[in-house]
Amino acid sequence: MNAQVTPLLEISRLNGGYGAVPVLFGVDLVIHPGEIVALVGNNGAGKTTLLRAISRVITASGGMKFDGEDLLPLTPEQVFARRLVQVPEGRQLFGRMTVEENLLMGANRRGNRAAIARSFDWVYGLLPKLAERRRQLAGNMSGGEQQMCAIARALMAEPRLLMIDEMSLGLAPIIVDQLLAILDTIRKQSVAIFLVEQDVFAAFSVADRGYVMETGRIVQTGTAQELSNDESVRAAYLGAEAGA
Amino acid sequence: MLLAQIIVNGVLLGGLYGLMALGMALVWGVLNIVNLAHGAFVMLGGYIVYYLFTTLGIDPLAALPIAMALMFAFGYLLQYVVLNQIIRSAMLNTLLITFGLDVVLTYLAQLGFSADFRTIAPSYAGANFGLLGITVPVAPLAAFAIAWLLAGLTWLLLNRLPLGRAIRATAQNLVAARLYGVNPRRLYAVTFGIGAALAGASGGLYGMISHLSPYVGAPLTAKAFVIAVIGGLHNPFAVVASGLIIGIAESLAALYVGPTYANVISFGLLVLILVLRPSRALRAA
Numbered sequence: 001m002n003a004q005v006t007p008l009l010e011i012s013r014l015n016g017g018y019g020a021v022p023v024l025f026g027v028d029l030v031i032h033p034g035e036i037v038a039l040v041g042n043n044g045a046g047k048t049t050l051l052r053a054i055s056r057v058i059t060a061s062g063g064m065k066f067d068g069e070d071l072l073p074l075t076p077e078q079v080f081a082r083r084l085v086q087v088p089e090g091r092q093l094f095g096r097m098t099v100e101e102n103l104l105m106g107a108n109r110r111g112n113r114a115a116i117a118r119s120f121d122w123v124y125g126l127l128p129k130l131a132e133r134r135r136q137l138a139g140n141m142s143g144g145e146q147q148m149c150a151i152a153r154a155l156m157a158e159p160r161l162l163m164i165d166e167m168s169l170g171l172a173p174i175i176v177d178q179l180l181a182i183l184d185t186i187r188k189q190s191v192a193i194f195l196v197e198q199d200v201f202a203a204f205s206v207a208d209r210g211y212v213m214e215t216g217r218i219v220q221t222g223t224a225q226e227l228s229n230d231e232s233v234r235a236a237y238l239g240a241e242a243g244a
Numbered sequence: 245m246l247l248a249q250i251i252v253n254g255v256l257l258g259g260l261y262g263l264m265a266l267g268m269a270l271v272w273g274v275l276n277i278v279n280l281a282h283g284a285f286v287m288l289g290g291y292i293v294y295y296l297f298t299t300l301g302i303d304p305l306a307a308l309p310i311a312m313a314l315m316f317a318f319g320y321l322l323q324y325v326v327l328n329q330i331i332r333s334a335m336l337n338t339l340l341i342t343f344g345l346d347v348v349l350t351y352l353a354q355l356g357f358s359a360d361f362r363t364i365a366p367s368y369a370g371a372n373f374g375l376l377g378i379t380v381p382v383a384p385l386a387a388f389a390i391a392w393l394l395a396g397l398t399w400l401l402l403n404r405l406p407l408g409r410a411i412r413a414t415a416q417n418l419v420a421a422r423l424y425g426v427n428p429r430r431l432y433a434v435t436f437g438i439g440a441a442l443a444g445a446s447g448g449l450y451g452m453i454s455h456l457s458p459y460v461g462a463p464l465t466a467k468a469f470v471i472a473v474i475g476g477l478h479n480p481f482a483v484v485a486s487g488l489i490i491g492i493a494e495s496l497a498a499l500y501v502g503p504t505y506a507n508v509i510s511f512g513l514l515v516l517i518l519v520l521r522p523s524r525a526l527r528a529a
């Protein structure tokens with residue numbers, strides 16, 4: 001159905017890893033504008049490594065295009081300037097800076113003050129709790145607030161594609177649900193989302209499509225519905241939830 | 245009255261020591277490099293001001309910004325081309341490299357400037373005025389004021405400007421800074437350049453109230469190190485304030501123990517810190 005639409009992110013036969021250690025093997029993956037795409041897989045499957053390759057932090061080879069432009073020769077700062085933005089695993093906030101300063105780092109490459117002010121309004125509107133906490137040091141907040149801050153920082157870059165690594169890690173289910181609802185709102189404002197999760201249940205509750213990764217390879221893909229009903233996926237990733 | 249006079253002298257000198265430590269603390273806190281050549285940068289800044297004054301007749305205070313600009317360029321290039329290659333390696337490597345740099349700069353200074361003592365002596369160098377029975381020397385007072393001024397500017401840069409925000413962000417979380425549009429190589433070069441510029445300014449002032457030789461660097465590095473450990477690496481005002489402690493302690497030691505013992509204070513504190521708090525001293529304090 002999306003055949004006519006230019007993919008926002010198009011990855012083909014991508015290899016990558018750390019120095020001489022290969023981790024990714026021939027990864028194929030496509031994200032279209034406005035989609036939420038989930039990537040699931042066990043510990044060490046290579047999900048974070050794929051995000052690092054996309055953000056050009058580690059070496060990679062193969063095909064990788066963002067809105068038609070080859071990503072491979074770009075530096076991380078150039079990828080960021082293209083508004084392909086990552087919320088990294090473990091949040092990685094600037095802990096001794098205030099929430100507001102963290103958000104300003106998200107707008108690091110933008111010069112237009114009026115547009116930045118609009119982004120602040122947008123982000124604080126989505127996450128009112130952060131508006132209350134603007135003067136607080138990011139490192140002193142609860143895990144849920146820190147994850148909100150990390151997402152907000154990324155939104156301040158006005159991302160076209162937002163990549164979120166392990167958003168749910170260590171958070172209470174109710175907070176995860178709140179964050180998922182916010183992602184659904186953001187997507188309606190034409191931000192595509194690439195959601196990397198171990199919480200497969202949570203990921204498939206908002207995603208349109210999904211990919212399953214095992215030891216650096218994509219082993220399965222389909223709509224979120226198809227994958228949630230797939231026997232092997234259920235057995236491998238949804239076992240606990242199905243039994244509970 | 246003598247005691248009050250000694251303390252005033254110590255405070256004025258201590259401000260300058262604090263300025264020397266400011267650049268070292270900035271570089272240490274952001275790049276995690278303890279720059280053992282920092283004192284040599286101070287020395288170079290001093291010679292720049294000395295030659296601008298003696299050959300071109302530029303007033304030493306007016307020459308300070310020029311020395312800062314030159315030292316910034318020197319520091320930027322040094323970091324961008326050389327030190328960036330080793331920045332992520334073990335601290336021992338950066339210590340060795342900057343120690344080597346100190347040796348090289350000292351040697352080159354000896355070749356280029358000779359081993360003679362030099363003093364930057366504008367007409368007002370020896371001037372002073374009386375205040376409540378205390379003699380206030382003009383040049384150290386100017387050095388003191390400029391030290392606080394530069395600490396204030398550094399604070400403004402770090403806390404109010406986007407460049408400073410990026411510098412602090414990179415110091416706190418390199419991974420995130422790279423993902424959020426910071427080019428660490430360039431940012432480190434800018435930061436190292438600022439550190440060198442601050443060293444350069446302090447060198448020009450030092451040459452006015454003391455004397456320059458190619459060998460002044462090493463003891464100044466030790467002093468700056470001690471002050472940075474006491475003052476911490478994050479607040480410019482705390483660094484300059486810590487300089488006052490060293491300045492006062494040195495003046496008191498000179499009075500009660502003897503002038504040759506002034507340096508013993510900072511070296512003694514250095515040894516004490518390394519014995520009592522080695523982990524704090526070598527972790528980015």
Ligand SMILES: Nc1ncnc2c1ncn2[C@@H]1O[C@H](COP(=O)(O)OP(=O)(O)OP(=O)(O)O)[C@@H](O)[C@H]1O
Binds near residue numbers: 018042045048
């Ligand atoms: N910095 C690194 N240097 C070398 N190898 C690494 C590095 N980071 C990860 N790896 C290896 O790469 C492989 C994939 O790790 P990665 O972090 O991408 O997995 P993941 O799917 O994100 O796992 P998790 O769900 O636990 O976050 C693992 O075998 C891991 O040991």
Ligand SMILES: [Mg+2]
Binds near residue numbers: 165
């Ligand atoms: Mg991971």
